[in-house]
Amino acid sequence: MALKGIDIFKLTPKTNCKECGQPTCMAFGMKVAQGTAQIEQCPHMSEEALAKLGEATAPPMKSFKIGPADAELSLGGETVLFRHDKTFVSKTLFAVSADEAGADAVMAEAAKIDYERIGERMRVDIIHLEYAGDTAAYVEAAKKSAASGKAVILSVSDEGAAREALSAIKDARPVLNGANPDNREAFAALAKEFGVSLGVSADSLDALHETVQALEKDGVKDIILDVGTASIKSAFANAVQIRRAAIKSGDHSFGYPSLVNVAKLAPGDAGMQTALASLFILKYGSIVVMEGMSYAQALPLFGLRQNIYTDPQKPMTVETGNYPLNGADENSVCAVTVDFALTYFIVSGEIERSGIPVNLIIPDAGGYSVLTAWSAGKFSAGSIAAFIKEADIESKVKNRNLLIPGKVAVLKGELEENLPGWNIIVSPGEATSLVKFLKELDAA
Numbered sequence: 001m002a003l004k005g006i007d008i009f010k011l012t013p014k015t016n017c018k019e020c021g022q023p024t025c026m027a028f029g030m031k032v033a034q035g036t037a038q039i040e041q042c043p044h045m046s047e048e049a050l051a052k053l054g055e056a057t058a059p060p061m062k063s064f065k066i067g068p069a070d071a072e073l074s075l076g077g078e079t080v081l082f083r084h085d086k087t088f089v090s091k092t093l094f095a096v097s098a099d100e101a102g103a104d105a106v107m108a109e110a111a112k113i114d115y116e117r118i119g120e121r122m123r124v125d126i127i128h129l130e131y132a133g134d135t136a137a138y139v140e141a142a143k144k145s146a147a148s149g150k151a152v153i154l155s156v157s158d159e160g161a162a163r164e165a166l167s168a169i170k171d172a173r174p175v176l177n178g179a180n181p182d183n184r185e186a187f188a189a190l191a192k193e194f195g196v197s198l199g200v201s202a203d204s205l206d207a208l209h210e211t212v213q214a215l216e217k218d219g220v221k222d223i224i225l226d227v228g229t230a231s232i233k234s235a236f237a238n239a240v241q242i243r244r245a246a247i248k249s250g251d252h253s254f255g256y257p258s259l260v261n262v263a264k265l266a267p268g269d270a271g272m273q274t275a276l277a278s279l280f281i282l283k284y285g286s287i288v289v290m291e292g293m294s295y296a297q298a299l300p301l302f303g304l305r306q307n308i309y310t311d312p313q314k315p316m317t318v319e320t321g322n323y324p325l326n327g328a329d330e331n332s333v334c335a336v337t338v339d340f341a342l343t344y345f346i347v348s349g350e351i352e353r354s355g356i357p358v359n360l361i362i363p364d365a366g367g368y369s370v371l372t373a374w375s376a377g378k379f380s381a382g383s384i385a386a387f388i389k390e391a392d393i394e395s396k397v398k399n400r401n402l403l404i405p406g407k408v409a410v411l412k413g414e415l416e417e418n419l420p421g422w423n424i425i426v427s428p429g430e431a432t433s434l435v436k437f438l439k440e441l442d443a444a
């Protein structure tokens with residue numbers, strides 16, 4: 001049961017030493033109860049208090065990793081039903097599905113999706129291998145999937161085939177997805193023996209709940225709940241009910257990540273699978289399994305996922321500094337824009353497209369867009385000039401031409417005063433015009 005701030009306060013040393021960053025132990029207790037501070041931030045908690053609080057303040061959903069050690073993926077750890085309440089934690093993972101015969105083709109297609117958007121690498125996360133009855137071929141497909149460097153889900157309810165595949169790729173830390181009320185005991189033993197997480201399904205939510213409770217008693221720690229494939233309606237209802245039970249009612253047996261197999265909900269219909277995948281990004285699919293992933297599917301899905309799984313409390317920023325683009329050196333022109341990640345990637349993308357070497361200077365602008373940062377006083381002539389001096393740009397770059405965004409053309413005069421010797425050039429108001437502008441500037 002969730003503890004109140006006062007209960008947590010009673011377990012603190014009550015010395016008000018402030019080492020946790022809070023002014024008093026009471027304030028710390030309130031923060032921990034709200035989930036905005038961790039009990040480990042108090043270095044003076046007794047072992048007994050830590051043990052007591054550890055369980056009571058644990059997130060309502062278990063968090064764990066899957067996949068190979070050098071490319072592990074996070075699942076679970078969610079604490080809210082709605083992103084705007086706080087933030088979602090572990091982004092939805094996309095899996096592409098194949099049986100042993102179709103694995104090569106699906107893997108080759110999946111490998112084509114690999115690009116970067118706002119600093120995040122977008123690629124198919126998981127190969128979902130469906131067992132179709134040929135154990136030798138299944139084991140080979142599992143080996144190839146593991147060798148691809150992606151995480152693997154072994155979707156198999158045959159104990160013998162599961163054991164052979166697990167033996168072959170146990171170091172890749174696959175998910176064993178195939179437990180059900182009938183084979184529960186054997187699959188619990190397999191999951192423990194190979195140290196892997198276990199996917200479980202059942203015909204109804206009640207049966208799923210009972211099976212999970214039995215698995216917990218068997219000692220299985222990392223469980224993934226398959227929301228079922230009877231119909232789109234039931235899969236959606238199950239996903240929502242499971243998450244609500246975990247977050248709202250503190251039902252620990254439903255406090256695990258979920259798996260939604262949209263490949264089985266809409267077989268052969270890539271458009272419907274994409275629509276369903278977008279639905280389950282929002283409503284609680286921890287892993288979404290699709291028949292395949294083309295670029296046309298990936299672009300909207302990864303974009304949506306990135307928007308939903310960024311922390312609304314933190315602006316998306318890039319590091320401040322000088323970014324030499326297109327092989328820029330000390331003689332290349334300088335440009336300045338804000339540290340808001342979306343702005344940086346749009347502007348840098350256009351500059352790269354132009355092929356003109358540019359030193360792109362990024363000062364601390366609070367993570368806001370150009371006009372917002374300017375109106376908040378975070379992107380002013382003073383702050384830009386101060387950053388150019390702090391970052392010692394003048395000793396690293398000889399070129400004294402500085403492009404400023406067209407939207408803040410008003411800064412030109414003040415910047416010339418703040419940066420004597422610099423020639424301030426107002427660039428276009430829209431990044432899309434940068435390519436032509438830079439080429440003309442370079443030719444002038």
Ligand code: SF4
Pocket residue numbers: 012013014015016017018019020021022023024025028041042043044045
């Ligand atoms: S560090 Fe611990 S003892 Fe010190 S104020 Fe915070 S809660 Fe109290």
